[in-house]
Amino acid sequence: MSFHPKMAYGATFHKSSRHLEEEGPAFVYTPENRARFDVIIQRYPPDRRRSAVLPALYLAQYQQGYITANAIRHVAELLGITRADVEDVVSYYTMYYTRPVGRFVINVCRTLSCAINGAERVTEELRAKLGINPGETDASGTFTLMEVECLGACDRAPAVMVNDAWHECLTPENAARLVDDLRARGEAALSGCHHLVEKKRDLGIGD
Numbered sequence: 001m002s003f004h005p006k007m008a009y010g011a012t013f014h015k016s017s018r019h020l021e022e023e024g025p026a027f028v029y030t031p032e033n034r035a036r037f038d039v040i041i042q043r044y045p046p047d048r049r050r051s052a053v054l055p056a057l058y059l060a061q062y063q064q065g066y067i068t069a070n071a072i073r074h075v076a077e078l079l080g081i082t083r084a085d086v087e088d089v090v091s092y093y094t095m096y097y098t099r100p101v102g103r104f105v106i107n108v109c110r111t112l113s114c115a116i117n118g119a120e121r122v123t124e125e126l127r128a129k130l131g132i133n134p135g136e137t138d139a140s141g142t143f144t145l146m147e148v149e150c151l152g153a154c155d156r157a158p159a160v161m162v163n164d165a166w167h168e169c170l171t172p173e174n175a176a177r178l179v180d181d182l183r184a185r186g187e188a189a190l191s192g193c194h195h196l197v198e199k200k201r202d203l204g205i206g207d
């Protein structure tokens with residue numbers, strides 16, 4: 001069932017249409033990420049190591065760009081849980097990528113508040129601007145366009161998440177400007193929203 005009769009839900013890179021993880025190259029955390037993991041795991045009781053699965057997967061994704069079967073195996077071993085436990089998490093959350101994505105992943109919310117405030121027009125503008133459909137990455141590997149469910153910014157709809165940064169109250173015009181800005185300024189064009197700042201702090205990455 002779709003909020004948008006015309007929207008091609010089946011064509012999107014979405015939980016229900018995900019592929020199984022690639023085996024990928026051998027994977028272990030870099031020394032830097034292993035040190036970050038060792039800090040993160042201290043926040044959890046010894047019998048609750050499994051609760052660190054989300055940040056452990058984010059570290060793997062930051063390191064490799066997407067989650068492979070070997071990365072899942074590594075995370076499972078570190079947390080003392082089964083590979084199936086970790087796969088369940090990866091397959092549930094759309095923010096974990098199971099295939100290569102572009103440098104900037106543009107996630108357009110398509111849930112109700114955003115839908116009635118013009119998310120479909122934002123997606124159409126981005127589709128035209130980038131020359132790709134939802135679920136695709138451009139030939140240069142710079143942009144991946146995705147449609148996702150509620151991003152938790154319903155009062156500022158339509159909302160778009162680019163990598164870990166929220167951009168809100170988007171119109172087709174400022175969505176196009178955001179793409180131009182990303183092309184011109186790279187990561188500096190991402191908003192400094194609290195979620196991005198807090199996530200980097202929690203993982204011990206950057207500023």
Ligand code: FES
Pocket residue numbers: 109110111112113114115149150151152153154157158159
């Ligand atoms: S409906 Fe789009 S952010 Fe909640």
